[in-house]
Amino acid sequence: MPSSKNTNAEPLESTLGPAEWSILRPHSQRNALFVVSPTLDLMTVARAVASDDTARVSEWLSSGSLARPTASQIAEWDAAPSRTFEAIVVAPYVLMRELAS
Numbered sequence: 001m002p003s004s005k006n007t008n009a010e011p012l013e014s015t016l017g018p019a020e021w022s023i024l025r026p027h028s029q030r031n032a033l034f035v036v037s038p039t040l041d042l043m044t045v046a047r048a049v050a051s052d053d054t055a056r057v058s059e060w061l062s063s064g065s066l067a068r069p070t071a072s073q074i075a076e077w078d079a080a081p082s083r084t085f086e087a088i089v090v091a092p093y094v095l096m097r098e099l100a101s
Helices: 003-014 021-029 042-050 054-063 071-078
Strands: 017-020 033-036 084-090 093-098
Touching (some): 003 042, 003 084, 017 021, 021 033, 021 071, 021 093, 042 054, 042 084
Parallel strands (some): 033 093
Antiparallel strands (some): 017 084, 084 093
């Protein structure tokens, strides 16, 4: 059923938007937050995760283009809880990327 893929993409896109660190931190605490490199398109990564494209996701994880936040990143963001990121929910995960300054 090809139409089901299109239907799945709409809710995914609807979860894309800005989010402050204070909102993202709980997802980090439950080990469900991933940082997407600025070299990747956030929506492309989200679609790959949502469709279980293990080859692409594994490649990004291996290269570090997709990773859980480091302790130093968390400490930096904790110091500025209102800092805003671009984020998208791909249940049970949240993918995020720092917005350009």
